[in-house]
Each structure stands twice: as C-alpha cells, then as structure tokens.
Amino acid sequence: MDNSEFRLGRVRPAPENFLTDEDIQSVKEGRRDFLRKAFIGASAAMVAPAMARAAGEGDPAILDLPPWSTSLGLPVAANPYGLPSKYERGLVRRESPGLTRVGGSSVAFTPLQGLFGIITPSGLHFERHHQGWHDIDPSKHRLMINGLVKSSSVFTMDDIMRLPSVSRVHFIECGANTGMEWGNVAVPTVQYSHGMLSCSEFTGVPLKAILDMCGADYKKGRFILAEGADGSSMTRTIPMELVESGEVLVAYGMNGEMLRPENGYPLRLVVPGVQGVSWVKWLRRIEVGDMPWAAKDEAVHYMDLMPDGQHRQYTSVQECKSVITTPSGGQILLDKGFYNISGMAWSGRGKITRVDVSTDGGINWRQARLETPVLSKAVTRFNIDWVWDGKPAILQSRAMDESGFVQPGYGQLRAARGTKSIYHNNAIQSWKVVESGEVSNVQVL
C-alpha cells in the first residue's frame, strides 16, 4: 500500500505521547519498564485496526471515530479562566539551571520555540525579578511624582485609570538576553538563548500627560528616575526625550487584561525600545531630575564591560536583532522536504524593514516574508520557504531596521566589544542542521 501519508519520517514520536496521564504517573513512580511495554502496546494498537481493514483503506484517525466526535463535551465555564490544552503543557516558562542561585532574583524564560505571530501569551511572558514578586492590592497602590515639578503629586489607580488611555504593541527584552552566549555557545534551545523576550499590547497613560499635570520643569529636568514598590524598589534613569516623545507609558493593561503580578500588577512603566530593567514594575514613583542617578542596576549591573576594562554605563537601547524559532536548537526535523522557517525580529530603534535568511551559514541569503502588522519597537514575525534536501545546513536570520542598521555577526560584535560583556548581545544566531534532522546551537563568525 502507499502509506506515504502515514510516514513518521526519521522521528519516532516520544513514547509518552501515547501514554495516558495515569501511565505517565506510574512511570514517574519508578516503573520505567512500563514505558517500553506501553510503547510496544501503543504501536500495536495503532497498527492493528488498519491491518484488520483492506490495505490502503485509510487513516485510523479518520476511519475510527474518536471519542470527541462520539460523546458529549464539557459545558461552558468549566474553566472560568481558560487554560491551554493539556497537550501544550511542555510550553511553559523555565529557568536555566545554574544561572542564578536565588529564585527571588532570577529569570524564567519564554518558550519562543512554541510561539506564533508577535504576541506573547501573558502567562508565558518572561520573568525577571530583583527581590521577588508580590500580588499588590491595587486599591492600596499609589504613584508619586516629585522632583523638578511644580507640584509633587499622588495618583491612585482610580486616578490613573480615569485618564485618557492608549494601547500599543511593544517588545520587551532583558538587556542580558543571549548574555550567556557572549563568549561561546552555552545553552541548547532558543528558550534559553533568546527567551528573555516578550511582546504584548500594553494599555496605559503616556507619562508625559501625568508630568504635564504636575508641572514638570522640562528645561532643567532632562532625566527621570522610575522606582518600584517591591522590596528592591528598583530604580532606573530614563531620558526625558523618550518621555516627551509620548512613547513612555504608565501601563496597567497587558493583552486586554490587567498586568499579571509577575509583570508589575497593577502598574508598570513601558519604555519602548529600551531594555526590560527600565520598564520598572510595581511602579510607585517618578522623580524628575537634572542628572542620572547611578542606581544599582546602572552602576553595578546592566553595564557593558569592554576589553579595555571600562564599563559602558547607561546603555539602554536594544539594538536590531532577530532569531529563527522554527526550526531551532534542540529540535529535530521530521523528514526531508518542505519547511516554513519562522522567526522573530525586533529593534529598539523603530520598525523592522527587512529580514534575510541564510541556510548555508551566511554565504547566500534570501529575503524573508514579513507578517503584518509591522510595528515600531515591536516583534515582527518573518517566514521563508525552505526545502530541506537532507544535507547539513546552517540556518541564520539577519534583520534590518528603519535606521538602516543591519544586525551584526558574532565576529563584528566581538571586534567592537570583546567577549566579556553580559549585556546587549544582538549577534546573528546560527542553528546547525545535520543529516539526522537534529538542530543544534552553534556560533559562526
């Protein structure tokens, strides 16, 4: 029979995909021999009905009506707050073992390998806290404005949510994203190499409107300090030019609902194009001043160490960057043939104008398709057709933004900054594909 449509290719689906939840539990309890038996059993079960029929009759997934087609489903509101399918349970935020030693000051990475389009589901938004997170009672949260203003002021959440609002889609990327890879390859998948990146629609009030109300002295006050209400009361200096542009938001909404507690509920600063540490969460205070503050996270951390021993201080912009998320490190291609190479591109300096993709390690490039919308300082999704011939390949993407900047290769980036910096690694990522279909993380100059 012509069974090409059933062909599993080079990859055998992991045995646990055939197991029920009870089976998985028994495996976890130590009865690992069960796994092998179950696999054999499941394979036999799959083959048996087809064998009982005439050869070539068809796919059992079609011929044998499944329970969901032959029984009553669940009622509405069975999950009052909906959750992903149980089959999606692997796509969750994860820590990188050994990266940090204290959960309250750590990172959980977004599973970019499983995302589509440009919006990060709120529950998968990456986490980075400096002294743990709290679920703050919004009725007790206050925003104070002081410093070089006519009137030091206080706003409740009621106040802020009464003001004229805007909603905008922006990426947020930690300055240390891809930081583990400055010197050499260190992590297996795009979740860990690039997963301190998320993109959401944020709703809030331009900070400019609030500073106007308070009578900010824009002549002398060319800097603001943003401060959080958490234990670390994290602080960062932000240029007044960005506030005056109207882009900086005091945001309470994310993807249509309130911010999640891990992302700053009930109020955070949104500073488009700038590294995540400046998007101060649990925002409690903005001070207008005439010089930078040299706060801990701009005088001890989030500084870029150069080969001459000097630290670049107040580096804030996330420069143009891209990464292929499918196929990517730790994945296996099913078989030779057609693939839709897909990835994300973003720039802190505006819109993405073009993404090129190479499948030969950067010798030749082809222009990828950009999905709409293409928004300023937001993730742009790109795709390109690829027919894999089964031979070794190296996949790369290279993004350009509207300032004309082209994402650098590792050789160029290291020539400019050495390998000691932890921050702002926006080098071209390479994924090596070998004959078995296995994809792995490599670096190419």
Place this chain on the structure above:
Amino acid sequence: MSRFSKTLSVLAVAAATVGLVTPATAFDRYPGVGRAATPAEVKVWDIDVRPDFAGLPKGKGTVDQGIEVWEANCASCHGAFGESNEVFTPLVGGTTRDDIKTGHVKSLISGSFPQRTTLMKVATVSTLFDYIQRAMPWTAPKSLKPDDVYAVVAYLLNLAEVVPADFELSDQNIAEVQQRMPNRNGMTTDHGMWPGASAAKGGIGNGGKPDTKNVACMKDCKKDVQIVSSLPAYAQDAHGNLAEQNRFVGQTRGKQTGEPGATEAAAPSAAAATLALANSKGCMACHGLSNKIVGPAYADIAAKYKDQDDAAAKLMAKVKAGGQGVWGAVPMPSQGHVKDEEIKQLVQWILEGAKAQ
C-alpha cells in the same frame, strides 16, 4: 531626591493643611484626578541618593559598628567578609591599593580575579548607600537606619582597604571617600545606546551611533563557513528533556535528552510542595537539604533534634525571631515574611527529614 524650592515646599505644606487642595495650575486639565503629595509622604518615599549626594541623609557610622550590623543582617548571605559566592556574587575582592590610586580596577582587564565583585565594578559610593538603604537586608528591605547604612558601607569599604579600620563614614566625609573608590574612573558613556540626547546636547553618549556596521550582502558573501563554537557535551542534558519542552505536533519535535519524564510537570507530593515553599521563601538560599551552605543542612537539623519532643515549637520560634550560636557564628535573620502556618509546615517537613519528593 526632591529639589523642591523652599517656597514651593511651604505652598505644599499649606495645601496639605487645608485638606489637600490641589494647586490651580497643576490639575486643571483633568479635574478631580490626582492630588498634591504631602511633604511627609514625599519624605518617606523619596529616599534616593545621587552621585552628587543629593538626597543623602545626615548620619555616621564606624567600621566597628558596621561589623555588628553586618553580622546580624548581611553575613548570612554575603559571608563574614563580603566574599561569599554561595548566594550572591561576592561584594568584595579583586581590587588593589594601586586601583585606589588610579581609579581603574586592573583585574577587569586581566581577568585575574575569578568573579567581578561589586567593589571592582561600582564607581560611585552613593550607589552603595542608596541600594543598601532601599533594598537590604534581603528579607527585610528598608529596615536599616541611616547610621546603620553608613556603618555597613564603612565596613565594606574597609574590607576593600578603601578606608582604615578606625574610620567613621559620615555625610561630611563621604565625598572624600568617593575620591578613593577603586573603579571611580572605570565608566564610559561614549556609546550609542542611550536613547536620549547626546552628551554634546546635555545628555549621555554619542547620540545613537552604533558600534557595528554590518552590510546586507546577499550572494557569495564569504568563502567558507567557520563554526567557532558548538554546544558543549555537558550542556546537552543540562536543561532537562528537550522533547518535553516542545510541541509534539508541527514541523519539528524536541530532542530526547536526559531521562524521559524527568521534567514532566506533575502534581507535587506534600514534601515537594514544602520544598517549593522553602524555595519561594528564600530558605534554600542558605540551607541545603543535605549540605551546609551558610546555614546548617536540614538533614543535620533533623538529626540534632531527633529525640526532642519540643523541637517543633523551639524551631518555629527560632525561624520567626532569628537566632545565632547553635550552628556557629553566622546568625539566621528573623523570617518575618513567612506566615506562622508556613513556618509550621516547613519545620514539620525539616524534622521529618526534609525530603525533596
């Protein structure tokens, strides 16, 4: 630090005393939204200290006083001499007397010190004061009084030989101390990654000029492909089973690494749930299940109190209030952030052997 003029402060006080009447100029565009802050409110929240020492509270503290504050509040995470690498990156080490003279820390270039400590990096003593005052100690931020903060900063600077052992740091002499910071000349703002005005226009940096200049070559861009780094063997299995971190429909599958089922999410056992609680409350920063970190291993605690009927009550009180001496000089700080019933659960779990599963 607030830069209120005196007149405005007086106005604000006046406004506050007549029931938070808002100044006419400020809120007229959105009537009824927002109000003036009282001076007392600003004072409580506006605690930042800038490099020019604006915002620095009056006060003083000696190195000796710093040792006392340190041992009670800081040593449990940072080690007795700020050198510990167990919980956080070391604070002290890697600086020399020569660095204090030049203001450039040489080991940042040579890489001769294994870690980049805080004192190797920080250029501004104000940063130390500001951060310790706002965020330390770890489980009780903002609990130190200004004199305590001066004392702790003095102790740290003494460990790095920036100030002598008999030094008293104060608001009066901190600017002189700034002139001895080992990496005070170690910062540059000559870069293109400040999103505001350039230094020439009163801001920072070169106005956004990037330091790399790639071109979008499309064809025959290089002769050959040089792979300079691949995933090391030890890193292959270090992130659990990648098959379970990928969707099992679609263009690809995840690679099987480690034990199947090893990272599968499952309903945690009571012991695992308590371990998660211990993690979330920060206990595991200082205690290991079976290994000593800065505090004793839970297995050792269980063994020590095995035959004591009142062990649970005793340990609960200790966790709540803090303690010192039973396991050495490093004190356990008070764990006021943990609820009584959680302490009870944790202590019970520890006495039952602190099992992970």
